[in-house]
Amino acid sequence: xxxxxxxxxxxxxxNLSLGLVSEGEVLSELQAHIEDKVEEMKEAGLSEEDAANNxxxxxxxxxxxxxxxxxxxxQGTWKQALLASMPNLLFALLFVLNWxxxxxxxxxxxxxxxxxxxxxWYRGKPIWLFPWLGYSLLPVVxxxxxxxxxPTGWSWVAIPVYVxxxxxxxxxxxxxxxxRDWLYGALMLLPIPxxxxxxxxxxxxxKFIELSLDYIHDIAPWIGLSFLAxxxxxxxxxxxxxxxxxxxxxxxxxxxxxxxxxxxxxxxxSLLAFSVLSLxxxxxxxxxxxxxRRLRRGKHRPMAKGTIRL
Amino acid sequence: MxxxxxxxxxxxxxxxxxxxDQQPMYGYQILKELETKSQGYFKFQEGxxxxxxxxxxxxxxxxxxxxxxxxxxxxxxxxxTVKGHQRLVTNMNQWQDFLTAxxxxxxxxxx
Numbered sequence: 001x002x003x004x005x006x007x008x009x010x011x012x013x014x015n016l017s018l019g020l021v022s023e024g025e026v027l028s029e030l031q032a033h034i035e036d037k038v039e040e041m042k043e044a045g046l047s048e049e050d051a052a053n054n055x056x057x058x059x060x061x062x063x064x065x066x067x068x069x070x071x072x073x074x075q076g077t078w079k080q081a082l083l084a085s086m087p088n089l090l091f092a093l094l095f096v097l098n099w100x101x102x103x104x105x106x107x108x109x110x111x112x113x114x115x116x117x118x119x120x121w122y123r124g125k126p127i128w129l130f131p132w133l134g135y136s137l138l139p140v141v142x143x144x145x146x147x148x149x150x151p152t153g154w155s156w157v158a159i160p161v162y163v164x165x166x167x168x169x170x171x172x173x174x175x176x177x178x179x180r181d182w183l184y185g186a187l188m189l190l191p192i193p194x195x196x197x198x199x200x201x202x203x204x205x206x207k208f209i210e211l212s213l214d215y216i217h218d219i220a221p222w223i224g225l226s227f228l229a230x231x232x233x234x235x236x237x238x239x240x241x242x243x244x245x246x247x248x249x250x251x252x253x254x255x256x257x258x259x260x261x262x263x264x265x266x267x268x269x270s271l272l273a274f275s276v277l278s279l280x281x282x283x284x285x286x287x288x289x290x291x292x293r294r295l296r297r298g299k300h301r302p303m304a305k306g307t308i309r310l
Numbered sequence: 311m312x313x314x315x316x317x318x319x320x321x322x323x324x325x326x327x328x329x330x331d332q333q334p335m336y337g338y339q340i341l342k343e344l345e346t347k348s349q350g351y352f353k354f355q356e357g358x359x360x361x362x363x364x365x366x367x368x369x370x371x372x373x374x375x376x377x378x379x380x381x382x383x384x385x386x387x388x389x390x391t392v393k394g395h396q397r398l399v400t401n402m403n404q405w406q407d408f409l410t411a412x413x414x415x416x417x418x419x420x421x
Contacts (some may be wrong), residue, residue, distance in 0.1 A: 025374075028359065029337060036338040037356075060357030068361030135384050285345045 009064050014296055015066035017181040017243070018073055019125070026069055030059075067243070070237040076127045076238035083128035084238045087113050087135040088191065088231030096224035100216065110139055125180055131234045133173065134188035140166045141192065145199055175296055178288045179295060185288030186250050187237055191230050193281040194257045198223055200273050201265035215268075222264035226257045254281045321363050322373075322404065324341065327398040329388060329398060330372055336385035363388060369399055 009027055016023045034055055042052035057064060076084070091107050099105035117136035120129035143168050147158050178185040202212045202219075216223070233253035240246050258281055262274045269277075329335060329343055337359055344352045366372045371394035374386045390398070 025386070026360070026364070028376075028384070029374075032383065032385055033338050033356070033360075035383070058356045060355065065357045067359065068358070069364050072361050072364035075368075230320070 002048060004049075004056065005052050008056050009034075009057070011062035012066045015063050016070055016185070017072060018182045019227060022073065030065075034059075069194040070243065071241045072245075075241045078239070079301075080126070080128045081238040082236040083129050085231035085235040087116075087132050088220075088227050088234055089133070092227035092231060095216075095220040095227065098217070098220060100220065101213075108137075113217075114139075115299070125177075127184075130177060130188040130189075131230075132186040133177065134161045134191055137170055137173065138195065140169060141195070142199070147194070149203070175291065175295075178292050182288035182292035183237075183246050183250070183293070185242065187234065189284040189288070190250060190254055191227075192231065192284060193254070193277045194226055194230065194261055197258055197261035197265075197269060197273075197277050197278070198226070200277075201261065201268040222260070226260045226264075227259065229253060229257050240305055250285055254285060321405075323356075323366060324361060324401040326366060327371060327394055327401070330388050330391045331395060331398055332388045334387045336387050339385075340388075363401065366394070370394070 009030060010263060012021055013027055018026065018028060037055045037058070038048070038051045038232060041054055042048060046054065090113070094100045094105060094109055099109075114136045117132040120126055120132060147155055147162060156289055174185055174189065176285060203218055229265065230253065233249060236249055237246055240249065244284055255278065258274070258277055261277075262269050311412065325344065326340065329340055329347075336344065337411055339358060340363075344354055363372070363374075367388070369389060372388045372390055374388050376384050377387050379385055381395050
């Protein structure tokens with residue numbers, strides 16, 4: 001196969017974002033089509049180079065072909081949309097129904113979320129998995145935040161041990177997700193700034209335990225509302241076909257929920273904290289795309305003539 | 311030309327389902343069959359064929375399976391599913407009704 005055809009297939013692959021197995025299938029199918037077409041044109045008297053150029057012309061833009069194939073596969077069912085929104089809904093219910101006060105409900109909720117995330121992870125990472133995966137990392141993040149409330153000396157000991165371990169876990173799971181599609185990575189990380197925002201608003205001035213329970217009780221419906229907004233986002237994300245609409249949805253929803261946190265926290269979230277959280281939200285939404293780009297570039301090694309990477 | 315493209319766009323699913331219903335085929339074979347059977351009237355834009363096939367597959371109307379050709383090459387053959395066959399029958403009935411209605415208008419004497 002000529003380098004121009006290999007480049008064409010590389011370009012299709014770079015724009016597919018369907019996961020390794022499906023991408024391999026699509027590329028093998030297009031490669032088979034190209035083989036047949038080039039052979040037909042060579043039999044008609046064209047040189048290999050001319051046949052390859054004509055073939056690409058007939059297939060049309062690689063980006064467009066990839067985008068259309070992506071859109072054919074991207075839309076999840078309503079059942080998948082409901083499943084994807086469930087972890088957000090569970091958290092919304094925890095606060096709206098005041099179940100958060102019972103430690104058993106918290107344990108059941110987190111246990112179910114971690115269990116379902118592990119089940120989905122080892123069952124081919126279905127499209128509904130990623131919000132569950134995000135919430136399953138929550139205990140890791142919350143435990144890290146709680147370290148800030150340890151007595152001063154203990155924090156200095158615990159943080160250097162805990163933070164690298166937690167980061168390793170979060171980063172490796174995030175990278176695995178981004179390898180599938182950076183948008184799933186962004187969907188997975190979406191609730192984190194909102195949760196951290198509520199955490200900061202509630203645990204003001206480092207007096208988390210003593211003063212905050214009454215305050216959580218007061219604002220619980222609003223916390224629930226922010227999780228409900230995230231649930232709707234997850235469901236809409238699964239149902240949308242177009243990538244650009246998914247990107248817009250994540251950005252709007254991310255910043256809207258942060259604004260909700262700032263509004264309902266009634267001044268407990270400082271402007272500086274809000275700005276930092278907005279920056280974190282922006283980074284969490286953009287960095288998966290950059291990481292994916294870097295990962296894909298790493299895969300593009302020089303190859304021998306006549307071979308194709310699938 | 312634009313009118314023909316519009317008509318083609320509206321009938322892509324039925325044409326593909328109909329061909330695959332007659333016998334399982336792979337992408338390139340579908341293109342050739344479509345061109346031959348329509349005596350050159352239908353020339354599918356090659357880049358739009360695979361998105362259309364994958365759309366039908368995602369909807370559960372066809373299913374793809376890799377098979378070895380006598381030449382030793384692998385090709386992805388598409389088979390129609392029960393749901394796909396039912397959809398084809400519905401589409402064909404609608405198409406027949408549409409043709410009859412159009413004929414009643416444009417060829418009143420033959421109706």
